[in-house]
Amino acid sequence: MCSRSTNASEETLVEAALKVLNTADPYEKARLGDEIANKWIQGLITQAYDASIDLPVPDRPARLENVKLVSPGEMPKLGKAGSLQSRQAIVHSLVHTESWAIDLSWDIIARFGKTECMPREFFTDFVKVAQDEGRHFTLLASRLKELGSFYGALPAHDGLWDSATATSTNLLARLAIEHCVHEARGLDVIPTTISRFRKGGDKETAELLEKVVYPEEITHCAAGVKWFKYLCSRSEDEDMESACDSNDEVVIKKFHTTVREFFRGPLKPPFNEAARKAAGFGAEWYEPLAVK
Numbered sequence: 571m572c573s574r575s576t577n578a579s580e581e582t583l584v585e586a587a588l589k590v591l592n593t594a595d596p597y598e599k600a601r602l603g604d605e606i607a608n609k610w611i612q613g614l615i616t617q618a619y620d621a622s623i624d625l626p627v628p629d630r631p632a633r634l635e636n637v638k639l640v641s642p643g644e645m646p647k648l649g650k651a652g653s654l655q656s657r658q659a660i661v662h663s664l665v666h667t668e669s670w671a672i673d674l675s676w677d678i679i680a681r682f683g684k685t686e687c688m689p690r691e692f693f694t695d696f697v698k699v700a701q702d703e704g705r706h707f708t709l710l711a712s713r714l715k716e717l718g719s720f721y722g723a724l725p726a727h728d729g730l731w732d733s734a735t736a737t738s739t740n741l742l743a744r745l746a747i748e749h750c751v752h753e754a755r756g757l758d759v760i761p762t763t764i765s766r767f768r769k770g771g772d773k774e775t776a777e778l779l780e781k782v783v784y785p786e787e788i789t790h791c792a793a794g795v796k797w798f799k800y801l802c803s804r805s806e807d808e809d810m811e812s813a814c815d816s817n818d819e820v821v822i823k824k825f826h827t828t829v830r831e832f833f834r835g836p837l838k839p840p841f842n843e844a845a846r847k848a849a850g851f852g853a854e855w856y857e858p859l860a861v862k
Contacts, residue, residue, distance in 0.1 A: 583610055583693055584619040587680040590700075594632040596669040596721070597711070600704035603672055607701035610694070618693045619684040627681045629738070630731065631673040636722040637666065642729050651766035658719040660763065661775060664783075665714055666726040667756075668707035674734055674748055675700030682741040692800075695793045702786045709782065713775055736832055742801050746828045749794020750851065751837065753787060757845040758838075760784045784845075791849035798825065822855055829859055836860050 586606040593599050609615045648663055649656025679696050682688065711721050730752060737744040760779060767776040802821045829837075837859045846856065 580617060581615060582617045582619050583615050583697070584625060584680050584684060586610075586615060587676040588625060588627065590676045591628055591631040591673060591680060594634050596634070596672070596707060599669070599672050600708050603676065603700050603704040607697045607704075610697050618690060621684065625680070627677065629735070631677065634722075638722075638725040639728055640725045642727045645725065645727055651763070651770040651772065653770075654717065657767065657770060657772055657775065658714065658717050659724060660767075661710055661714045661717060662719060662721065662724045663726065664779075665707060665710045665721045667730065668703055668710055669721070670728070670730040671703035672700060672707060674730065675703055677734065678741075678744060678748075681738065682744065686741050686801075688797075692797060695797070699790045699793055702790065706783050706786070709778060713778060716774070717772075733832075740832075742798060742824070743828050743832045745794045745798045745801070746825055747832050749791055750798065750825065750855070751829060751833055753791045753794065754841075754846055754849070754851075754856070755838070756787055757784075757791060757849070758840065758842045760787070761842065788845055788849050791846070795850040825855055826858060 583606070586609075590599050590603050590606065593602055606615070646659070648659045651657050651660055675696050679693055679700070683693055714721060730748070733747050733752065734744070737747055760783065764776045764779050764784070767773075767779070799821055802824055837856055839857075839860050841853070841856060841860075843853060846852070
């Protein structure tokens with residue numbers, strides 16, 4: 571059982587995370603998340619949670635209804651950034667993804683941090699991820715406006731949250747699917763997206779993706795790998811206090827089993843081997859999952 575006392579008058583990190591999840595406006599989510607992250611990092615929020623209180627986590631975060639949602643199969647083609655319309659569509663898709671990434675980061679803190687008795691470092695890692703995602707959303711939404719559009723102008727799908735729902739009771743699966751499958755897929759496609767924006771004459775968007783989004787997304791994937799390994803290690807040694815490598819073969823086998831259970835279909839190559847390696851996992855993690 572987790573034991574973590576707190577001053578009853580002091581807001582915990584989990585309570586603050588729930589405020590973000592219950593905020594509908596994505597711009598305010600990003601602003602509030604940044605404020606909370608700074609407080610945690612600066613030590614102004616000192617406790618991750620109150621062990622004596624069970625706080626309900628919403629099945630679905632609050633969201634505005636200004637974005638038309640369609641199934642992934644009904645999404646119009648984004649194009650290859652050769653036209654303004656295509657560039658707007660791609661950036662709109664990225665903005666939507668980042669809006670969900672904000673919620674996913676605060677959700678993993680609120681949903682799993684206490685119930686899984688995770689160490690303080692876990693909370694700090696995902697607070698930093700959440701802060702990054704909020705910044706990405708804000709910067710990309712601003713860029714979308716500069717391109718003559720706005721968030722909500724085009725349809726979007728909620729595939730990311732569908733995966734969150736499927737992994738809502740399993741932290742190991744949440745880390746594997748959201749961070750080591752979906753976010754890793756982002757690492758695979760971002761370099762091509764950057765190249766397409768450059769070829770389309772949009773240097774500003776290309777540099778935003780290359781200098782801000784791409785390097786930070788590698789660290790987000792790395793957080794998933796790190797804490798997946800930690801959980802595997804802890805299952806072998808309940809006295810483990812910090813994230814560390816377990817037997818690689820055992821961890822990778824567990825990753826394969828988890829992905830096959832919670833993710834439909836094979837992983838899609840080509841893979842960005844350099845970025846994935848920088849995030850902490852080599853080809854033996856994902857190449858076997860590319861085979862049906």
